[in-house]
Amino acid sequence: MNLKQLSQKLGLSQTTVSRALNGYPEVNEATRLRVERAAAQYHYRPSTRAKGLATGKALAIGHVIPISSKHEMVNPIFGDFIAGAGETYARHGYEMILCTADDGQEEQVYRGLKARRAVDGVVVHGPRLDDSRIRLLHDIGLPFVVHGRSSGATLPYAWLDVNNRHAFQRATDFLLDLGHLRIGLINGMECMDFAHRRRDGYTIAMLARGVPVDPSIMRSSEMTEDFGYQSTRDMLALGDPPTALLCASLISALGARRAVEEAGLVMGRDVSIITHDDDLSYLKNGGDIPIFTATRSSVRAAGARLAEILLGGIADPDLPHQNVLLEAELMVGRSTGPAPRKD
């Protein structure tokens, strides 16, 4: 069923039917009701493509998933983020379109999206330090919101981020308060902006207390379980091993715990662990009492909020760039305790 057929069935012009359905004022209420009922009855829905063509909008938002061809790594938070954003898009009549982009060809993908007029805006995932995508999207005139931030970017841009620096600063302080002095950092890849900021927070807190920052207990890589395990095992084998660990993700924290237990140590007693927790639906941090003490911030909520920002910016391009900084909660779980006394 298309507009023409529907309007013929109603004995009205396409104009009137279209206006009735789109809430324009110049149509009799009785007529509008009749139209709406008929539309529902025949399951009429305007074709997105035709509507898009006619209005000059794409009625779609693009998400470009960076996929490192080296590591073939897909960001595990992606599913939850999308779930949050998707609901918002649907409510506003937008489609969500996904593209994957290997390392080198990211620029191509964004340009293609723009040239094909496939989207009205995009979400930038996984920003790196001084991320080139910001300049690129600015230049080609494609509205965007960054999930995270990009230190070093000179242009103003819209973003939504968790206050990673503050979160890790608080977490480090929490451990310092418990008497820990050897605090290991198991970070994400520090070319990623969020990891860089977390490290900053960690360093700031350590230095503020005059505790030395020791590179030998700071690791940085993709946040896999195995990386958490290896890093922890290595660090525990040091002459002066850490009594506490700061992990960048629940997944690497699971690996860290494995190494701790494998070494015959008890988490929360011999080694304390704090992790960041993205509150992923498939990786809950325990039940009532969290397993891990964690800095928590829901990625899914972030997705929903970010989508609102993007759509708002598209609806009114003159609006100033929105910047939203979310604070993470510090949830105390069972993985932390006072630093073990040296005997």
Added chain:
Amino acid sequence: MNLKQLSQKLGLSQTTVSRALNGYPEVNEATRLRVERAAAQYHYRPSTRAKGLATGKALAIGHVIPISSKHEMVNPIFGDFIAGAGETYARHGYEMILCTADDGQEEQVYRGLKARRAVDGVVVHGPRLDDSRIRLLHDIGLPFVVHGRSSGATLPYAWLDVNNRHAFQRATDFLLDLGHLRIGLINGMECMDFAHRRRDGYTIAMLARGVPVDPSIMRSSEMTEDFGYQSTRDMLALGDPPTALLCASLISALGARRAVEEAGLVMGRDVSIITHDDDLSYLKNGGDIPIFTATRSSVRAAGARLAEILLGGIADPDLPHQNVLLEAELMVGRSTGPAPRKD
């Protein structure tokens, strides 16, 4: 830059430019070359919407992500699956569009996709037993491929699945061969087809050896870390605890290991664990030697393969429904060993 502008710049008609770009024969090779060069120079890309309107195709594939509003659970394999499929779509000039659908409104979402003519086909994720979506999509005439299968479906349909029954049968046999008799099952939700089949495989193997199937060591729920932990803890507290566990996912296996170790037992010695491993990029099963003995099958590869099948079916609707059954590998890791001798 659009077709009209490009054709004016070239002093050709839109027809000729369009045909040149789409590889039709009735255009001079020299002209075609000139057109292609100009298109590249001006970054011309046909508008997907316009092209779709003109051809009557949507040039897009839909993925509907079921999101249980009860559990707010997003399938963790989703990111990797999408990554596999996305590359295939891009290569064929298709967009991938995502919708989220809460429990009740799935039918609405599919109908909407069809009515808006937003997609040429869809991928059905997470099929349940006798899944109603198969009938629905058949009825509304939307091409689809199921990732998994649906026991009880009477209509023929295209699917790509892992041989879950065989995989779990082999895994169970493997444990039985090691002398285990009390083998616990930590399954996914058994309304899901894959979980049902895995249970079947387990049961078949047990019965074939005359080993009793004991419901008290069989659990079924969403595959979270916590579920793996709780289930294992409970089972280990039984009078006659299992000496081996079969897990449905690496995530719940991590939870199972936690419970095993917390009980002061050693995985691979006191309790053997076999898990299914979807080979997710962010959750590798260890390094060189797998942590867990596992039935492995790459979800990402499945995504790529399934996308090919769907596009093939769309290109030639008369083709019979393709059915692909992938065998999982049984990878031996460090989590399994002979059944402990009773003293």
Added chain:
DNA sequence: TCGCTGTACCAAAGCGCTTTGGATTTTGCT
């Protein structure tokens, strides 16, 4: 030379919608 067959190109219609610029009828007011 004429007709005929390709080859290479083009004008215009059409995909399903929105929107512009009227046209017609009603209403409100004097």
Added chain:
DNA sequence: AGCAAAATCCAAAGCGCTTTGGTACAGCGA
């Protein structure tokens, strides 16, 4: 009653592409 304004509705153009149904011209054999 008479007339402007408001209320409703409509025909047709246009969004950017593909495709149908041509035309024009060169080349060829008779």
